[in-house]
Every structure is written in structure tokens, then in C-alpha cells.
Amino acid sequence: FNGGLGQAQLDWFKSVLENSKIKNERCFVFSHMPCHPCCCRPSGLIWNSEEVVTMMHTFPGTVACFISGHDHDGGYAMDEAGIHHIVLPAPLECAVGEVAYGHIKVQSSSLHPSFFEFNWTGKIPPSIYKWPSRMAFSI
DSSP: OOOOOOHHHHHHHHHHHHHHHHTTOOEEEEOSSOOOTTSSOGGGSOTTHHHHHHHHHTSTTTEEEEEEOSSTTOEEEEOTTSOEEEEOOOGGGSOTTOOOEEEEEEEOOSSSOOEEEEEEESSOOOGGGOOOSOEEOOO
16 A cells, blocks of 8 residues: 655665755655655555655754655645645545646745745645645745
8 A cells, every 4th residue: 555765775865865955955854655644544655655754854954845745635734844834635536527636836046035926727635635825935
């Protein structure tokens, strides 16, 4: 039903985060499965989710958002390091003829607050998991 990140994937992910930190980049991470327990059902998490979250927290300010699927209802949480965790509702659960898609608008500037907007059309998560319309991140 679920899976985890193997050592080769963890090593690769760490190298991406290290390089992004050196270049002062901000990352949007995409995964099929969520890694934060407050944005979905515990049964839907990556098996080694604590290790994945700890790794992202090792590079403060580098990861702006972790976007995933797998939990068909969708969800949202912001963790203690300020990383936004968005779980997309499954188009599989849409009614016949209902569309489901989204797009991200990012504003990153040293002169203005940096933020991104995740605009979604179609099935939305339950209200307790609904993401805010504008999400800030540090630059």
C-alpha cells in the first residue's frame, strides 16, 4: 500500500537539498506520498516519513513546500520549520465530468514578502485540511 525512500533516494535527495542550500534556492518537492502526519491519515505516509522530514529540517529555509498525493481526500499542514505540506485531492474521486487541476504562482523577491499561491479547480480537501490561498516562505 505504501513505500519508503531507500538509501539511494535519500542520498540523492540530501545532495539536492545541499546544492540548493549552497545556491540559496528554494525547493518545491513533489512526491506521490505525503511525509507529514498532520496533512493526511497516518496510513498514507511514506514509511520513513520522520527521516524525510528531519532531512528537510536539516536545511532550514530550503524547502518551501512538499506537494504529494496518495491520500485521496487531500490535505494541508505547515510543519514546525515552516514547510507547507499540500496533499492534492485525487482526480480519481471526482464526479463524472468534474475536472481537477491546479497551478502554482510564485512571487520571490528581496524587496517584498515571498509567497506562493496554489490555485486548485475541482474536488477540494475537507475544510480541516484546506490549504490557505497564499503561503509565505523565506528567501
